[in-house]
Amino acid sequence: MTKVTLTVNGQTVEKDIADNRLLVELLREDAGLTGTHVGCDTSQCGACVVHVNGKAVKSCTMFALEADGADVVTIEGLAKEGELHPVQEAFRDHHGLQCGFCTPGMIMSSVDIIRRNPNLDEKTVREELEGNICRCTGYQGIVKAVLAAADEMKKEAV
Amino acid sequence: MYPFSFKRAATVAEAADLFKGSDDPQYLAGGQTLIPTLKQRLAAPSDLIEVSRIESLKGISEDGGQIVIGAGVSHAEVAASELVRARIPGLAGLAGEIGDPHVRHRGTLGGSIANNDPAADYPAAVLALGAEVRTAARSIAADDYFLGMFETALEEGELITSVAFKVPEASAYAKFPNPASRYAMVGVFVAKFADGVRVAVTGAGPGVFRVPEMEAALSADFSESALHGISVSAEGLNSDLHGSADYRAHLVGVMARRAVAVAR
Ligand SMILES: Cc1cc2nc3c(=O)[nH]c(=O)nc-3n(C[C@H](O)[C@H](O)[C@H](O)COP(=O)(O)OP(=O)(O)OC[C@H]3O[C@@H](n4cnc5c(N)ncnc54)[C@H](O)[C@@H]3O)c2cc1C
Ligand code: FES
Numbered sequence: 437m438t439k440v441t442l443t444v445n446g447q448t449v450e451k452d453i454a455d456n457r458l459l460v461e462l463l464r465e466d467a468g469l470t471g472t473h474v475g476c477d478t479s480q481c482g483a484c485v486v487h488v489n490g491k492a493v494k495s496c497t498m499f500a501l502e503a504d505g506a507d508v509v510t511i512e513g514l515a516k517e518g519e520l521h522p523v524q525e526a527f528r529d530h531h532g533l534q535c536g537f538c539t540p541g542m543i544m545s546s547v548d549i550i551r552r553n554p555n556l557d558e559k560t561v562r563e564e565l566e567g568n569i570c571r572c573t574g575y576q577g578i579v580k581a582v583l584a585a586a587d588e589m590k591k592e593a594v
Numbered sequence: 595m596y597p598f599s600f601k602r603a604a605t606v607a608e609a610a611d612l613f614k615g616s617d618d619p620q621y622l623a624g625g626q627t628l629i630p631t632l633k634q635r636l637a638a639p640s641d642l643i644e645v646s647r648i649e650s651l652k653g654i655s656e657d658g659g660q661i662v663i664g665a666g667v668s669h670a671e672v673a674a675s676e677l678v679r680a681r682i683p684g685l686a687g688l689a690g691e692i693g694d695p696h697v698r699h700r701g702t703l704g705g706s707i708a709n710n711d712p713a714a715d716y717p718a719a720v721l722a723l724g725a726e727v728r729t730a731a732r733s734i735a736a737d738d739y740f741l742g743m744f745e746t747a748l749e750e751g752e753l754i755t756s757v758a759f760k761v762p763e764a765s766a767y768a769k770f771p772n773p774a775s776r777y778a779m780v781g782v783f784v785a786k787f788a789d790g791v792r793v794a795v796t797g798a799g800p801g802v803f804r805v806p807e808m809e810a811a812l813s814a815d816f817s818e819s820a821l822h823g824i825s826v827s828a829e830g831l832n833s834d835l836h837g838s839a840d841y842r843a844h845l846v847g848v849m850a851r852r853a854v855a856v857a858r
């Protein structure tokens with residue numbers, strides 16, 4: 437057992453954990469934040485994406501001890517004071533989800549994509565969503581939602 | 595996953611010491627290959643030595659006509675680097691096409707070429723650009739570094755510290771990605787230097803390899819048409835559920851022409 441200390445959605449989490457504990461296990465099982473999902477065993481589906489020090493990563497492919505000292509944001513940390521984040525709002529408006537299983541990862545990835553790409557187009561969104569798999573929507577609604585949220589966030593920034 | 599003990603190295607020397615002091619250790623860089631392997635129980639190291647916090651493995655610089663990239667630099671950092679984009683656009687482009695954004699945020703240059711997956715992208719760039727793979731003890735020429743499927747010239751416990759890439763006059767990488775994994779079915783890196791052209795192929799065979807016939811033709815005339823009529827033999831190339839050896843041999847020609855067409 438080794439002690440890990442990190443910040444999750446602004447709160448300090450401190451815990452003695454097994455050395456092979458994955459970040460996603462720490463988030464879901466120790467911190468009780470079950471919004472982050474696990475959809476595969478092979479690091480391919482992206483349901484587990486969270487932000488670690490501002491970067492989108494697969495929390496199933498990172499050990500909790502690698503996140504020692506890090507600042508982690510999960511899907512639970514996006515809405516502020518009961519108001520959905522613009523990307524969450526856009527997913528709702530544009531039918532970006534059906535069953536919702538992929539959605540936490542999709543939204544965390546989308547926030548990261550919008551941050552890194554000041555001028556998004558459809559082709560870029562589709563390329564950038566390479567690491568997120570959705571079995572329901574056919575992606576049309578997701579791509580629309582990301583583009584709409586990007587526009588919305590630009591307006592808000594002005 | 596089997597249990598292991600997690601150790602953190604702050605310096606290259608400390609990483610080597612921790613390695614020596616453990617039973618059956620493995621370095622952990624970005625974990626984008628190692629962690630999936632551990633999850634599948636395909637490896638059972640006694641100790642994982644985290645090298646991703648070692649400062650001296652980070653950073654990209656230009657030094658005497660070479661672009662030197664730390665082993666711990668992520669694929670995303672190489673793809674976004676102004677220096678790499680300006681001096682070796684083919685290399686920045688390659689890094690930006692590895693896997694997906696999340697893999698690129700964590701995965702590193704050192705981890706990729708230490709692993710030497712036959713379908714990995716970086717080996718093609720390292721070989722075509724005639725790079726030097728540097729460790730604490732020595733510098734290994736790319737032509738001597740890749741020894742076949744998952745095999746390299748690294749000794750047990752030898753940590754890659756950086757890779758020094760010669761700056762070409764023009765370069766490009768063209769890959770036909772496996773649509774599910776994004777690894778290369780076939781990837782071809784073309785690099786044009788004042789004294790000749792180097793062509794390296796990944797994904798097609800058991801390890802990355804050069805194509806001397808294409809290099810000779812392109813050194814005489816750096817154009818797509820110079821490649822017409824040149825084919826590689828399917829013998830010894832990979833055949834699996836994704837594609838036959840013949841198909842891959844054909845793709846080598848197509849990808850080489852595409853790379854030459856966009857090289858800059
Ligand atoms: C979904 C997915 C898609 C991917 N797609 C692609 C793709 O399209 N193309 C591609 O090329 N790759 C792809 N990868 C692999 C990715 O590029 C990995 O990042 C890379 O292969 C390994 O780098 P790492 O830093 O993650 O290494 P790790 O997984 O941490 O380590 C890999 C191996 O290298 C050793 N090692 C690490 N650093 C060093 C060092 N400095 N010196 C000596 N040994 C070292 C480790 O001990 C280990 O044996 C993909 C991975 C995933 C999960
Ligand atoms: S759970 Fe599928 S990529 Fe992490």
Ligand code: FES
Nearest residue numbers: 534535570571572
């Ligand atoms: S909404 Fe069901 S998996 Fe994407």
